[in-house]
Amino acid sequence: MKTKGKQSVAFAKPPYVLGEASVVGKMEGEGPLGKYFHEICPDPFVGKKTWEEAESALMEKACNLVLANAGVRRDEVNYIVGGDLLAQLMATSFGVERLQIPFFGIYGACSTMGESLTLSAMMVEGEYAQGVLAVTSSHFAGAEKQFRFPLAYGNQRPASATWTVTGSGAVILGNEALMSGQKQLAPGAKVVITGITVGRITDYGIKDSMHMGAAMAPAAAATILANFSDFGVDAKAYDLIVTGDLGTIGSQILYDITEARGVSIRKNHIDCGVKIYDPARQDVHAGGSGCGCSAVTLTGYLLRKMREGVYKRILFVPTGAMLSPVSFHEELTIPGIAYGIILERK
Amino acid sequence: MKTKGKQSVAFAKPPYVLGEASVVGKMEGEGPLGKYFHEICPDPFVGKKTWEEAESALMEKACNLVLANAGVRRDEVNYIVGGDLLAQLMATSFGVERLQIPFFGIYGACSTMGESLTLSAMMVEGEYAQGVLAVTSSHFAGAEKQFRFPLAYGNQRPASATWTVTGSGAVILGNEALMSGQKQLAPGAKVVITGITVGRITDYGIKDSMHMGAAMAPAAAATILANFSDFGVDAKAYDLIVTGDLGTIGSQILYDITEARGVSIRKNHIDCGVKIYDPARQDVHAGGSGCGCSAVTLTGYLLRKMREGVYKRILFVPTGAMLSPVSFHEELTIPGIAYGIILERK
Numbered sequence: 001m002k003t004k005g006k007q008s009v010a011f012a013k014p015p016y017v018l019g020e021a022s023v024v025g026k027m028e029g030e031g032p033l034g035k036y037f038h039e040i041c042p043d044p045f046v047g048k049k050t051w052e053e054a055e056s057a058l059m060e061k062a063c064n065l066v067l068a069n070a071g072v073r074r075d076e077v078n079y080i081v082g083g084d085l086l087a088q089l090m091a092t093s094f095g096v097e098r099l100q101i102p103f104f105g106i107y108g109a110c111s112t113m114g115e116s117l118t119l120s121a122m123m124v125e126g127e128y129a130q131g132v133l134a135v136t137s138s139h140f141a142g143a144e145k146q147f148r149f150p151l152a153y154g155n156q157r158p159a160s161a162t163w164t165v166t167g168s169g170a171v172i173l174g175n176e177a178l179m180s181g182q183k184q185l186a187p188g189a190k191v192v193i194t195g196i197t198v199g200r201i202t203d204y205g206i207k208d209s210m211h212m213g214a215a216m217a218p219a220a221a222a223t224i225l226a227n228f229s230d231f232g233v234d235a236k237a238y239d240l241i242v243t244g245d246l247g248t249i250g251s252q253i254l255y256d257i258t259e260a261r262g263v264s265i266r267k268n269h270i271d272c273g274v275k276i277y278d279p280a281r282q283d284v285h286a287g288g289s290g291c292g293c294s295a296v297t298l299t300g301y302l303l304r305k306m307r308e309g310v311y312k313r314i315l316f317v318p319t320g321a322m323l324s325p326v327s328f329h330e331e332l333t334i335p336g337i338a339y340g341i342i343l344e345r346k
Numbered sequence: 347m348k349t350k351g352k353q354s355v356a357f358a359k360p361p362y363v364l365g366e367a368s369v370v371g372k373m374e375g376e377g378p379l380g381k382y383f384h385e386i387c388p389d390p391f392v393g394k395k396t397w398e399e400a401e402s403a404l405m406e407k408a409c410n411l412v413l414a415n416a417g418v419r420r421d422e423v424n425y426i427v428g429g430d431l432l433a434q435l436m437a438t439s440f441g442v443e444r445l446q447i448p449f450f451g452i453y454g455a456c457s458t459m460g461e462s463l464t465l466s467a468m469m470v471e472g473e474y475a476q477g478v479l480a481v482t483s484s485h486f487a488g489a490e491k492q493f494r495f496p497l498a499y500g501n502q503r504p505a506s507a508t509w510t511v512t513g514s515g516a517v518i519l520g521n522e523a524l525m526s527g528q529k530q531l532a533p534g535a536k537v538v539i540t541g542i543t544v545g546r547i548t549d550y551g552i553k554d555s556m557h558m559g560a561a562m563a564p565a566a567a568a569t570i571l572a573n574f575s576d577f578g579v580d581a582k583a584y585d586l587i588v589t590g591d592l593g594t595i596g597s598q599i600l601y602d603i604t605e606a607r608g609v610s611i612r613k614n615h616i617d618c619g620v621k622i623y624d625p626a627r628q629d630v631h632a633g634g635s636g637c638g639c640s641a642v643t644l645t646g647y648l649l650r651k652m653r654e655g656v657y658k659r660i661l662f663v664p665t666g667a668m669l670s671p672v673s674f675h676e677e678l679t680i681p682g683i684a685y686g687i688i689l690e691r692k
Contacts, residue, residue, distance in 0.1 A: 002473045003424060007448045009474050050676050078349060079544060087433030088670035089453050093547060093681045102353045102544035103683060104461060105668075107435050107451045115450060119465065126472030127348045128355050146672070198425060198448035201439060322451075324434035326492070330396050335439050337449065 002125075005230025007198050007223075008340075014192035015124035017343070018131065018174040018182060019070025022300035023062045024292070025140070025166030031277045037167075037300040038065055044141060044166065051142035052090050055168075058292075059084070059095030059137040062168035066133065066299075070172040071182050077101050077172065078129035081120050083112045084137050085164075085291055086146055087324075091137050095168075101133065110216070110245050111199070111320030112136040113169060113295040114339030120173045121193045121341075130178045137168035138290030147209065147325055160211040162247045162273055163284035169295025171303075189307040190346040197227040197340035201322070204336075209328050213250020213273075213286055216319040219336030220246060221257040223317055224265060227340040235265045239311040242302065244294035244318035244338070245273035247287030272297035294318040306345050316341045348471075351576025353544050353569075360538035360690070361470035364477065364520040364528060365416025368646035369408045370638070371486070371512030377623045383513075383646040384411055390487060390512065397488035398436050401514075404638075405430070405441030405483040408514035412479060412645075416518040417528050423447050423518065424475035427466050429458045430483050430637055431510075432492055433670075437483055441514075447479065456562070456591050457545070457666030458482040459515060459641040460685030466519045467539045467687070476524045483514035484636030493555065493671055506557040508593045508619055509630035515641025517649075535653040536692040543573040543686035547668070550682075555674050559596020559619075559632055562665040565682030566592060567603040569663055570611060573686040581611045585657040588648060590640035590664035590684070591619035593633030618643035640664040652691050662687045 004010040022037045029040030039061060046057040059082070067074060080099065083106040084091040096103055108115035116134035123129040141151055143164035149155045173193065174182075202219040220243045228234055235241060246254055251271045258265055272294045273287035298316060305311050322335040350356040368383045375386030385407060392403040405428070413420060426445065429452040430437040442449055454461035462480035469475040487497055489510035495501045519539065520528075548565040566589045574580055581587060592600055597617045604611055618640045619633035644662060651657050668681040 001476065003475065052672055052676065053678075083453065085434075086670065087672060088431075088455065088668060090668075090670040090673050093668040094673075094678065097547045097549060097681055100546050102546050104465065104544070105453045105683075107429065107453045109434065119450065122469060122472055122474050126468055126474065128468050128472065129349065130347065198450070200446050200448050201443045203443055322434060322436075322439040324432065324436040326398055326433060327436050327440075330398065332399075332440065335443055337451075 007226045008195060008230035010195045011125045013125050014194045015121045015173040016179040017191040017303060018072055018172045018179060019066055020299035020303045021062045021065035021069050021170045022296040023058050023168050024296050028165055028167050028276060031282060033276055033301045036304055037296060051139055051145060052086060055091035055137050055139035055142050056095035058168040059091060059135060062170040063096060063099055063133060063135055066170035066172050072131055072172055074099060076178060077131040077133050079104060079123060080133045080135060081106060081116045082135040083107050085143055108337055109320030109322050110289055110291050111318040111337050111339055112291045114318035114341055117341045118196045118198060118339050121196060124173050124175050131172055131174040133170060133172050135170040136291040136295045138164050138292035140164045140166045143290055157285060158210045159285050160249050162212060162245060162286045162289035164290035165276060165288045165293040167292035167296040169292060169299035171299060191303060191306050192344055192346050193341055194344050195342040197223055197230060199223045199337045199339050201335045201337050203333050205333050207331060207333055209323055212289060212321045213247040214253055215321040215334035216336040217246055217250045217253035218257060219338040220254050220317055220319045223338040223340045225261060225263060227315060235268055238268060238313050238315045241265050241269045241315045242317060243271045245289035246271045246319060247273045249286050312345045314343045316343055353572045354541060354576035356541045357471045359471050360540045361467045361519040362525040363537040363649060364418055364518045364525060365412055366645035366649045367408045367411035367415050367516045368642040369404050369514050370642050374511055374513050374622060377628060379622055379647045382650055383642060397485055397491060398432060401437035401483050401485035401488050402441035404514040405437060405481060408516040409442060409445055409479060409481055412516035412518050418477055418518055420445060422524060423477040423479050425450060425469060426479045426481060427452060427462045428481040429453050431489055454683060455666030455668050456635055456637050457664040457683050457685055458637045460664035460687055463687045464542045464544060464685050467542060470519050470521050477518055477520040479516060479518050481516040482637040482641045484510050484638035486510045486512045489636055503631055504556045505631050506595050508558060508591060508632045508635035510636035511622060511634045511639040513638035513642040515638060515645035517645060537649060537652050538690055538692050539687055540690045541688040543569055543576060545569045545683045545685050547681045547683050549679050551679050553677060553679055555669055558635060558667045559593040560599055561667040561680035562682040563592055563596045563599035564603060565684040566600050566663055566665045569684040569686045571607060571609060573661060581614055584614060584659050584661045587611050587615045587661045588663060589617045591635035592617045592665055593619045595632050658691045660689045662689055
């Protein structure tokens with residue numbers, strides 16, 4: 001058994017991150033990470049007629065770009081594992097359709113990139129695939145329409161609300177053989193996934209859909225603590241612990257919960273939702289969110305910094321709030337989930 | 347590499363089906379397969395206040411029942427892999443929440459049981475788990491509310507429409523070690539998964555949400571033909587080829603497509619959607635559908651018949667129509683997908 005502790009897996013043959021791609025909207029391009037993204041689309045409709053089709057177009061761009069960046073042919077990728085926030089994975093179904101690669105649709109809300117990397121890593125290391133494409137996306141306007149109010153209402157948002165990132169991030173994981181055939185990467189710039197921690201649904205009874213950081217922070221804390229316990233490490237084992245989209249308030253709640261358990265992660269924790277926009281110039285309230293938030297921060301910024309040698313070992317923890325418009329209107333809670341992925345520079 | 351052909355995997359150490367559970371509604375209990383189901387819930391609300399909570403309750407019952415039926419403790423199950431038809435997997439999030447087992451949410455529309463078994467089988471054979479619980483559900487009233495019209499409208503349905511099955515099916519897959527510790531099953535009644543074929547999104551341009559059989563039949567045909575090609579077999583290799591919920595019209599389209607390619611599956615093909623209701627007594631038009639349809643037919647009827655020795659080798663092909671209310675209203679097509687799972691009596 002390759003399991004480690006109660007919720008984790010340690011990979012004996014760590015899958016390689018063969019390549020990555022990030023495609024974002026105008027606002028993300030104008031943010032602090034703007035210079036790191038592979039492609040910026042100034043048109044929020046990406047040339048399409050609806051927000052949903054625009055999101056599919058972002059995803060299709062990310063998929064094609066990651067194939068090029070990884071130097072991998074479409075027929076060398078055994079599966080796509082992907083999903084998005086929209087009901088019945090609408091953006092993904094149409095986003096990956098034309099690639100005609102065997103497909104697994106997944107839903108982990110904003111934690112989807114973590115879920116996708118987890119499953120993809122198992123598939124590659126388990127020898128069920130030489131290459132797997134992990135992808136996810138979100139779109140501000142499509143998400144507001146689906147979960148909150150149509151943009152045209154111009155409704156006010158509370159300070160705890162986050163701003164859904166418009167963007168799609170994609171990664172290709174591959175085995176040693178596919179890595180060897182690859183010419184793109186400089187020696188020493190290899191990144192692998194050495195372990196994963198699978199989240200449990202964690203529900204603290206939050207019902208406020210404008211306060212997703214509070215719904216997700218307990219799940220992030222649970223997964224980070226499980227990771228430490230399963231691997232017998234503490235925060236010092238990682239150069240960075242990166243949560244997905246807790247935002248400023250959610251990050252504070254994460255510190256409160258972990259510190260109440262006697263664990264401090266404050267020193268080397270960052271949150272993609274806090275990183276992606278500049279609060280002084282971009283009024284997003286508590287930060288960025290959405291499947292795309294952690295996905296483009298990983299693929300645009302974090303993996304680049306790892307390949308450059310700035311970071312050697314990252315615990316990447318995308319966080320998801322399992323909210324649906326129906327559950328919200330029926331006054332149910334918002335269950336949270338988070339997946340932990342250990343990325344190492346090799 | 348354990349891959350076989352272009353889209354398939356052959357398992358060297360086939361995961362065992364340690365146990366199964368089927369929980370259905372009143373109408374399914376009154377149908378031709380009624381006597382095979384493990385539990386019938388006469389109350390469509392299952393004691394809850396909403397259709398969605400009722401569906402979660404069905405799923406929670408199926409999860410608890412499958413643990414009992416498989417003779418497996420909750421802490422022996424490493425992951426739950428599950429999903430449903432509702433936006434953002436609402437039924438599943440609340441259905442599995444109390445089990446507190448690490449969770450992967452997936453969405454393959456009505457093919458979800460196939461997607462779940464595929465991923466679960468990889469996890470067990472790949473030694474990432476000793477046991478995995480694969481589960482899915484659907485509820486007639488919740489699905490009508492989400493995808494079509496509120497029941498109270500009393501709208502008419504065309505002859506091509508199918509009836510969403512109210513029910514949840516769950517399976518526990520396990521490795522040799524977990525199987526050995528098990529006392530329930532009589533010798534010779536063991537069932538394993540020996541291979542899988544992962545579907546591609548197949549889109550013939552169907553836009554009619556009341557004609558899902560037509561949207562899914564091309565995907566079923568593609569996956570069945572890929573399975574035959576990857577494993578070098580034909581229809582005679584299987585005692586039964588079981589599609590998920592094509593219904594009567596979709597099944598005919600499946601025959602038309604496969605026969606145009608010179609392949610006949612008519613003799614040993616059945617469709618769960620055709621099997622589950624009695625057209626003479628139950629007016630469901632083209633048959634049953636929904637995630638629950640193939641899941642309860644597998645867990646209630648098919649696995650029992652395999653354990654009894656009636657069937658030795660089944661190709662189980664749950665079929666999904668990646669329809670969303672938004673994509674329908676935006677007049678997009680309905681992409682289809684299907685997963686093929688080879689079940690063998692050992």
